[in-house]
Amino acid sequence: MLDGEEKFIKQAVRGDSSAFGSLYDHYQPMIYRFVMVKVGTREEAEDITHQVFLSAWQNVKHYKHRGHPFSSWLYQIARNQVIDHYRSKKNETSIDNVDPEYFAAPAIAHFDLSMKLEMEKVRTAIRQLKPDYQDVIIMRFIEDASLKEAAAMLGKTEGAIKLIQHRAIKELKSLLGESTSISFQSLEVEVETEDQSLEEQHTDESF
């Protein structure tokens, strides 16, 4: 969460563009990653991210704090934009007519080749998951959100997030299959260990 976020939000609601600019700087990379995993190319991810923040800026005056973080509002806009994107894309092109090379994502171009290939495999598998599963995988494993944070951002209970996460990993495993060299034995264990260390950190801070 951004320092002094509430103040920035209040100012942005009143129409202060510089306050909204601060919110943009903080949340834009997260929203970009969220969108980039869900769509095919960098251009699409950039277009959708731009639309998300444009829509947020035009509607921020109607924003009301209902206990959820500001990011959950932005993620909701992003989800809607991705849905709209696929809906409009369906009418425009057929997947059979598109060159597979088109889907190579330049956003991950700076990684070494083997990593790039693995990332593309994983990303393709994630994109085949249900939207809810995608969201939880992105929040929990890419954005490193705790169960509580993920629950707040996705508007679900922690129990629901746990359940979705378990199912999402199971499905991701089956999608990646045995053909890949990726191992996922320790995925949930590592996340649980991280959660525990985070909880301990919070406890220490509170003391």
Place this chain on the structure above:
Amino acid sequence: MNLFEILKQFKKVEPDPRFTDRSRRMILAVPQEETRGIRRGLPAVWGILEAGVAVVLAGFFIVLITGSFPGSSYLAPVQFSVIDPQGLHAEAQAIDMQIQLANLNYPEASTPAATTKMSPKPTIKNAAPIGASSVSPFAASTTPSTTDTTSTTSSTVSLDQALEQLSQ
């Protein structure tokens, strides 16, 4: 390679700084829609009016259903305490009588030809020695050969007698 590690790598994905800069400037250059003034004020006033009308109507119907409006006794067209059950019963009886009379009048108003068909002549001639004293309205049409005036007179007599009998 571990899936967990691969997913972690995605966090290193950053948008192109040129895109970020361009997008930021473009978004913040867009003016926010005017939130004050007539365009925003009218829907707000309309919303309040709608809510007010809804509440008033709901209240009115609740009062109407429960009948607990304090001025209802003054506004009511009939005061229930005035109504006499016996009188009502008598009125109901009178209404029944009118229905009977209407039934009595029906054959009288009908055409002689139809009345003739409806009443079998031999039976009436034999079964009604006192003629017009019969309560049956069909007695009025026992003599189809006579004129309309005659049949009307006889039917009037029979009706009167019927009424007398009923009143007794």
